[in-house]
Amino acid sequence: MSGWTRHEGLAVALPLENVDTDQLIPARFMSAPRSQGYGSFLLYDLRHRGDGEFFAEFPLNRHPEASVLVSGRNFGCGSSREAAVYALADHGVRVVIAPSFGDIFAANAVNNGLLPARVSEDVVEALMTRLGDDVAETSVDLSAGIIRIAGEDIPLDLEEEKRAKLIDGWDDIDLTRSHAEAITAFADEYRKRTPWAWPAGI
Amino acid sequence: MPAPSTLFDKIWDRHIVVPGANGRALLWVDRHFVHEGSHHAFAKLASRGLKLAEPKLTFGVVDHYVPTQGVLSQASADIRRMVRTVEDNAETYGFTCFGHGDPRQGIVHVIGPEQGLTLPGLIINCGDSHTSTHGAFGAIGFGIGATEVAHVLATQTIWQSRPKRMRITFSGRLGPGVSAKDMALNWIAELGADGAQGHAVEYAGSAVRDLSMEGRMTLCNLSIEGGARFGLVAPDETTFDYLRGRPHAPSGDAFRRAVEDWSRLASDGDADFDRDVTLDASDIAPIVTWGTSPEDALPVTAPVPDPERLPQTKRQRARESLDYMGLVPGRPICGTPIDLVFIGSCTNARIEDLRAAAAVLGGRKAKVPGIVSPGSRSVKAQAEQEGLDRVFRAAGLEWVGSGCSMCVGMNGDTVGEGQRCASTTNRNFKGRQGRGARTHLMSPAMVAAAAVTGEITDVRPLLEGRA
Ligand code: SF4
Numbered sequence: 324m325s326g327w328t329r330h331e332g333l334a335v336a337l338p339l340e341n342v343d344t345d346q347l348i349p350a351r352f353m354s355a356p357r358s359q360g361y362g363s364f365l366l367y368d369l370r371h372r373g374d375g376e377f378f379a380e381f382p383l384n385r386h387p388e389a390s391v392l393v394s395g396r397n398f399g400c401g402s403s404r405e406a407a408v409y410a411l412a413d414h415g416v417r418v419v420i421a422p423s424f425g426d427i428f429a430a431n432a433v434n435n436g437l438l439p440a441r442v443s444e445d446v447v448e449a450l451m452t453r454l455g456d457d458v459a460e461t462s463v464d465l466s467a468g469i470i471r472i473a474g475e476d477i478p479l480d481l482e483e484e485k486r487a488k489l490i491d492g493w494d495d496i497d498l499t500r501s502h503a504e505a506i507t508a509f510a511d512e513y514r515k516r517t518p519w520a521w522p523a524g525i
Numbered sequence: 526m527p528a529p530s531t532l533f534d535k536i537w538d539r540h541i542v543v544p545g546a547n548g549r550a551l552l553w554v555d556r557h558f559v560h561e562g563s564h565h566a567f568a569k570l571a572s573r574g575l576k577l578a579e580p581k582l583t584f585g586v587v588d589h590y591v592p593t594q595g596v597l598s599q600a601s602a603d604i605r606r607m608v609r610t611v612e613d614n615a616e617t618y619g620f621t622c623f624g625h626g627d628p629r630q631g632i633v634h635v636i637g638p639e640q641g642l643t644l645p646g647l648i649i650n651c652g653d654s655h656t657s658t659h660g661a662f663g664a665i666g667f668g669i670g671a672t673e674v675a676h677v678l679a680t681q682t683i684w685q686s687r688p689k690r691m692r693i694t695f696s697g698r699l700g701p702g703v704s705a706k707d708m709a710l711n712w713i714a715e716l717g718a719d720g721a722q723g724h725a726v727e728y729a730g731s732a733v734r735d736l737s738m739e740g741r742m743t744l745c746n747l748s749i750e751g752g753a754r755f756g757l758v759a760p761d762e763t764t765f766d767y768l769r770g771r772p773h774a775p776s777g778d779a780f781r782r783a784v785e786d787w788s789r790l791a792s793d794g795d796a797d798f799d800r801d802v803t804l805d806a807s808d809i810a811p812i813v814t815w816g817t818s819p820e821d822a823l824p825v826t827a828p829v830p831d832p833e834r835l836p837q838t839k840r841q842r843a844r845e846s847l848d849y850m851g852l853v854p855g856r857p858i859c860g861t862p863i864d865l866v867f868i869g870s871c872t873n874a875r876i877e878d879l880r881a882a883a884a885v886l887g888g889r890k891a892k893v894p895g896i897v898s899p900g901s902r903s904v905k906a907q908a909e910q911e912g913l914d915r916v917f918r919a920a921g922l923e924w925v926g927s928g929c930s931m932c933v934g935m936n937g938d939t940v941g942e943g944q945r946c947a948s949t950t951n952r953n954f955k956g957r958q959g960r961g962a963r964t965h966l967m968s969p970a971m972v973a974a975a976a977v978t979g980e981i982t983d984v985r986p987l988l989e990g991r992a
Contacts, residue, residue, distance in 0.1 A: 340842045341718055341818045345954040350935050354590070354607050357565060368956050373942070395842075397719040400752065400818075401954060403654040405565060405670035423719050426688075426754045427654055431670035444838075484549055484686065495672075496575070499680045502543050502551060506682055509542040509553055517539075519783035520555050522642055522773040525581050525621060 326492030327436065327465070330417045332390030334461040334472055335382045336454040340395035342366075344428065347399065347407035361406060362413035382456070383414075391418040391461045391472070393450050399428025399439070408435045418463055420470065422447050433485045436492065438463065440470060441480045465490050529793035531690050532759050533725045536665050536790065540648050548687040555647035557583045557677050558633045559614070561590045561607040561935075563652050566674035567614050577618045578681040584642060585615045585622035586633045590935050591928040593898050597625050604936060618678075631901020631927045634658035634746065634871035638738070639903055641771025645760040645787040650677050655871050655951065657748040661741035662768075663760035663790045665725075668749065688755065689799040691724040692792075695732035697807035702985040704881065705740035706873060706949070706968035708732065709747035710812040712804060714822040721753035724800065727792060728758050732806030738767040739877035746872045750819035750951055759791040811984055814953045814966040815858055816846035821953070823858065825971065825983045831855050849955055850963050851943070861981040863965070864944040866895030866922070866972050867958075870932035873949035874900030878969040879908050882949075883916040885973035885987055892979030895972075896923040896938065898930040922976065934959050947975035 352364040370381050377384045383392075392411075398421040399407060408431045411419070417437060422444040424432075429439040440463070442450075450472065453459070459473035465486055468479045487493070499506075514521065530538070543551035557579075559566070570577075577583055590607040592600045597608060608625055615622030623629045623636055630636070634655055637643040645663035649656060652674040659666030669683065677683055693712055713720065726748050728741075736744065741758045748756030758764075765784050768774045775783045810824035821843075823830070831854040832843035847854060852861065868874065868882050879899060897917045899905035905927055908914055914924045931938040932950040939959030940946045946964050949972050950957075953964040965981060974984035 338841075341820075343818075343952075343954045345952065345957045349956055349960070350933050353562065353935070354564075354603050356568065368960055373960070397717075397722075397752070400718055401654065401749075401952060403652055403656075403668035403670050404562065405652075405672060408670070423722055425719075426722060426752070427668055427670060427749075431672065434670065434672035482686065483547055484545075495676050495684055496573070496679050499551060499676065499682060499684070505543050506551075506553075506680065510681075513539075513553060517646070517786065519644065519775040519779055519786070520647060522556070522581070523775055523779070524773055 326490045328490055330390070330463045332417060332461055333386065333388060333458040334391035334393055334454060335386045335389035335458050336451045337382050337392050337394040338451050341397045341400055342394055343401035344399060344404050344407040345401060348404065348410045353404060353406045357409060360413050361409040362415065365410035365414040385456065386458050389458055390415050391420065392416055393447060393454060394419060394421045395447070396422040396444065398424050400425040403427045405431045408432050408437055412437050420447065420450070433488050436489060438489060442477055446477055529796040531792040531796045531798065532663060532727055532757055532790055533665065533690055533755065536646055536648065537687060539646070542682055545684070549684060550687070551682050551684055552648055554650050554677050554681050554683055555582060556637070556642055556649045558586060558637060558651035559583065559611065559674065560586050560588055560633055560653065561611050563671070563674050564607070564610050565671035566652065566678060569671070569675040570678055575679045577620065577678050580618055580620040582681060583620040583678065585611045585620060586636060587611055587625050587630060588632045589929045589933065591625055592936050593926040593928045593930045593938060628902050631903065632871045632874065632929060634742070635875060635900035635904065638662065638742065639771070639901055641768055641774030644768065644774060645764060645790050650683060654749045655746050657754065657756045658742050658746040658871060660745040660748070660755055660757040661738060662764055663757060663787065665755060665757070667754045688725045689723055690727065691721055691753070691800040692727045692729055692798045692802070694730035694803045695728070695806040696730050696803060697732060697805045698735060699732055699806045699809065702970060702988050703809050703811055704968045704970065705736055705743040707809050707812045708806065709744050710814065710819065710822040710966065711809050713747065713751040713819050714812070715804070716751060716802070718750060718818045718820040719752040721748065721751045724753050725755035725757065726753040728756065733758055734761065737877055738763060739875040742875065743872055747819070747951055760787045811968060811971050813858055813971065813981055815850065815852060816843065817849055817953055817955050819951070819953060819966060821846060822966070825859055825981065828855050828857050829853060858981055859983060862945070863893055863947045863975050863980060865893050865940065865946050866891070866976045867931040867946055867948040867950065868895070868969055868972055869898035869900070869930050870950040871900065872951040873969050874898060874904065876904050876907050878949065879904070879913050882969040882973040883913045884991055885970050885977065885984060886920040887916050889920055889977045891921045891976035893976060894921070895976055896925050896931065898925050899927050901927050920976065931958055933957065940964070947972045947981065
């Protein structure tokens with residue numbers, strides 16, 4: 324994954340709370356390989372009628388070009404399915420702004436270059452009112468920690484390691500493998516200390 | 526004297542391989558469970574040509590897609606491929622797999638403990654949010670995404686930031702007909718579906734100590750529905766009794782030494798919690814959900830909430846939830862007719878759950894159809910030995926194989942559009958059990974009561990005069 328520092332795009336409001344991972348991607352789509360692209364599965368049952376036709380008025384159908392979502396509290400709660408993030412990312416979403424996020428979702432997001440931007444409930448509400456059914460120009464600057472949306476600056480509340488990871492596009496596996504010796508040393512010492520921690524009979 | 530510490534911190538500190546900045550650390554992982562959904566992680570591994578760091582600490586299960594009715598060879602090509610992929614990966618990478626024909630097969634969070642793989646003091650990962658279940662043993666169990674799964678496979682470690690600590694104490698004792706499921710839904714309703722976000726929750730108090738391991742697993746399982754990635758209960762005699770003699774638990778002298786170590790795994794009396802919440806277990810009634818988030822839960826004796834009486838910020842979502850659920854504000858939730866029942870899932874499909882449901886169903890007929898899917902093939906065998914299968918069958922319910930089944934519907938066991946299901950599962954999200962499905966979460970005993978009356982019912986009167 325490649326990192327990024329600045330993003331410019333259009334923001335759209337998705338005025339819902341608790342947008343859970345089952346809504347972000349219904350389970351029936353998750354057996355597909357990633358190479359197939361997950362964008363069309365995003366919020367499938369909210370975006371489509373039973374017969375597969377689009378709901379024309381759904382925000383993301385009105386503005387499929389939007390790359391910034393503004394949503395209610397507890398976005399991405401529920402399952403650990405990283406496919407929820409794939410669906411957002413493959414649809415072109417780079418930033419989700421919400422008052423709070425599911426813990427696992429937020430970790431998955433950052434691992435895929437998607438920014439979970441935590442912003443206070445009041446600010447989100449004001450943003451939603453302001454956006455209404457429309458879109459607004461938005462720019463996000465990770466190093467400055469600022470989101471500029473419809474001409475207004477909002478400070479970004481983001482843990483340092485998440486910021487660094489988004490910017491560097493880090494792959495933890497490489498980072499961790501550089502600690503290979505420490506891991507081996509730990510495992511040896513740990514095994515002496517807690518022999519019961521290894522499964523019997525395997 | 527070391528500074529007072531919580532149970533969570535004691536386990537965390539033992540596992541730090543490399544300390545990082547801001548409470549972040551590289552942690553050793555003792556057990557890693559993979560399932561059909563882990564295919565993305567294996568694809569990542571293969572694309573980089575990496576091997577498994579510790580195949581002996583990796584365990585495969587088939588649960589999410591596995592058919593619970595009929596045989597695998599007759600399932601759809603997609604389902605067969607998903608199941609086969611786990612089994613093939615186990616071959617290729619050399620890890621133990623509880624595959625589809627294995628007598629130990631079942632839902633990952635049921636069989637980990639059952640096989641004695643889940644032990645106190647361990648760090649346990651799985652690409653599944655309900656990995657918090659394993660915390661019932663006094664372990665740190667947490668769900669991870671595919672990128673993290675690939676990382677654990679390749680390194681047997683994981684980078685994590687230390688969460689805040691929270692303690693939920695249930696004082697007093699549960700009343701008859703009230704269970705761990707009701708305790709969990711009660712605190713989630715109280716604090717919200719994001720009430721414990723960013724926290725590891727330790728459950729304490731007399732009502733928690735009184736719970737069996739099955740009950741503790743139910744309680745820890747649902748932690749994630751209140752936003753907590755972790756839920757824990759300090760190990761005690763109940764824990765040790767459960768583990769004694771399990772296939773992969775230590776035995777003989779090793780077991781005695783382990784117990785000595787495990788007995789020290791408790792929060793110190795003066796340990797600091799970022800949040801401390803106390804609830805009285807004796808106030809808890811059987812709970813049912815009315816909406817589309819586990820926080821939308823209320824005592825079965827209460828009326829359906831009226832959105833107009835809720836705080837402004839909750840109104841819109843409540844209206845939408847009630848609309849989706851087809852409920853009328855202000856009417857009692859009791860008496861709402863249901864279309865089917867489901868008893869199963871990693872939340873409530875252990876032997877004790879089946880016994881609780883059978884205790885209500887014994888000698889009675891279900892007015893609606895439904896399926897009972899034991900959490901594992903071992904649970905199924907034990908239930909059959911106890912004659913519970915005959916109780917369910919005589920009541921008119923289907924007794925099927927083990928897997929996630931109608932909890933998530935990936936294997937084709939789904940609830941139809943607009944149908945109302947009384948379910949022992951953990952998520953009443955829109956479309957969770959099938960597109961347009963209406964899910965009411967409740968305990969196994971409450972689901973059994975709903976089956977008997979064909980509507981949402983307080984189980985307590987139905988238990989009178991029964992053991
Ligand atoms: S039973 Fe349901 S919640 Fe549990 S692991 Fe399976 S799908 Fe997930």
